[in-house]
Amino acid sequence: MTENPVKPRSKLSRIIIASVSLLVILAVLSLLFINHLAKIGIEAGGSAALGVPTRVGAVSIGLFDGQASFADLVVGNPEGFSSRPFLSLMSGSMSLTLPSLARDVVEIPHFLLEDIVLNIEKKDGRANYQVIMDGMKRSESSNEPGKRFIIREVAIRNVTIHAEGPAGVPVTVVVPEILLTDVGTSDEAGVNTAEVVNILVKTIFASAIENGAGLLPDDMLNDMQAGMGQLKSLAGQGLQGAAGQAVEGAKKLTEGINKGVGGLLK
Numbered sequence: 001m002t003e004n005p006v007k008p009r010s011k012l013s014r015i016i017i018a019s020v021s022l023l024v025i026l027a028v029l030s031l032l033f034i035n036h037l038a039k040i041g042i043e044a045g046g047s048a049a050l051g052v053p054t055r056v057g058a059v060s061i062g063l064f065d066g067q068a069s070f071a072d073l074v075v076g077n078p079e080g081f082s083s084r085p086f087l088s089l090m091s092g093s094m095s096l097t098l099p100s101l102a103r104d105v106v107e108i109p110h111f112l113l114e115d116i117v118l119n120i121e122k123k124d125g126r127a128n129y130q131v132i133m134d135g136m137k138r139s140e141s142s143n144e145p146g147k148r149f150i151i152r153e154v155a156i157r158n159v160t161i162h163a164e165g166p167a168g169v170p171v172t173v174v175v176p177e178i179l180l181t182d183v184g185t186s187d188e189a190g191v192n193t194a195e196v197v198n199i200l201v202k203t204i205f206a207s208a209i210e211n212g213a214g215l216l217p218d219d220m221l222n223d224m225q226a227g228m229g230q231l232k233s234l235a236g237q238g239l240q241g242a243a244g245q246a247v248e249g250a251k252k253l254t255e256g257i258n259k260g261v262g263g264l265l266k
Contacts, residue, residue, distance in 0.1 A: 035059050041146070042070060045193025048144060050201065051135020052076045052086065063101075069093040078131035081121055086128055087201070090115035094151075105190040108151045116159045118204060120220065127220070129205070133227035136198050140232050148190030154180035156200070161208050163216055173212045178203055202234055 039059040046054025057072030075087040091114050097107035120129050159175040183199060184191040191199065208216070209224050 034061050034063070038068070038070075041193055042073070045144075046073070046075060046197045048142075049136060049139045049194040049197035050075060050086075050132050051138065052078055052132065054197075062096075063098075066096045066098050067093065068096055077119070078128050080126070081123055081128045082119070084119045085117075086119060086132060087204075088117045089113060105148045105150060108149055109153065111151050111154045113154070113156045113200070114158055116156065116204065118159065118161045118208065120161065120163045120208070120216075122164075122220065127223055129220075129224060130227060132201070133205075133224075133231065136201065136231055139194055139198060142194075144192050144194055146192055148184065148192050149196060150185055150190045151183040151196070152181065154183060154200070154203075156180075156203065156207075159204060159207065161212065161216075163212075163220060165215075165217055171215055171217075173208060173215050175204075175207045175211050178207050198232075199234065202228065202231060206234065 036059075038061050039056055042056050042059065043054050046056075053076040055074050055076075056070050059068075059070040061068045069092065071091045073089040073092065074085045077084060077086045092112065094111040095109050097109065100107040121127065156178040157176070159178065161173040161175070163171045163173075165171040180199070180203060183196070205224055205228055209221055209228070212221060
């Protein structure tokens with residue numbers, strides 16, 4: 001009994017196998033490439049918005065399931081202050097509306113940021129948050145090109161603020177959760193990456209002012225309120241709860257200061 005010889009693969013089957021293999025390789029390379037581009041975008045946007053180096057550990061964009069995440073984001077302290085980061089973020093995740101990825105404005109239904117640590121300090125009459133706010137003010141006047149975003153809901157959870165109270169006594173303020181809605185929808189044009197970072201950091205500042213009353217030194221609270229009053233208002237960003245009231249309080253404080261200075265000049 002003779003064995004049937006194995007028929008060689010047809011030319012068509014070899015082409016199909018090669019094509020599928022090429023597509024798999026291209027898909028893997030595309031994922032790696034888009035993750036790298038997203039990492040560069042976050043770091044560039046953070047650095048542009050705050051005026052200090054911003055780094056992120058890892059970024060993952062899910063092109064098939066509409067999910068994205070990043071981890072270990074660190075915003076450096078301004079020069080002349082401690083080696084601790086000004087701000088660190090353990091993790092962030094978001095859902096994406098996949099068809100919008102091909103458009104100029106990307107729709108993000110939900111954006112979650114978790115486990116944030118903010119270190120605020122004053123040294124020789126100068127505060128690191130004032131330097132950061134100065135950088136934010138400069139960045140607000142620029143309009144960087146690139147993708148823009150509309151974020152329907154932002155949840156910021158577990159914010160811990162470290163500072164020094166009177167006589168150098170450590171002070172810790174904990175903010176359980178902050179909610180924002182409809183970021184970038186004021187004119188339907190969306191906001192770029194730097195503007196997103198700017199809005200999120202302002203939101204954390206506003207919550208620090210509101211939750212730090214009676215804990216943080218009065219001069220720090222007054223400085224932050226005055227600085228917030230010099231920045232674009234968060235009123236159109238759907239800031240929920242008492243943090244929104246803190247923003248309006250900062251705005252009124254600055255208006256009062258400006259009127260007082262005007263009266264003195266007259």
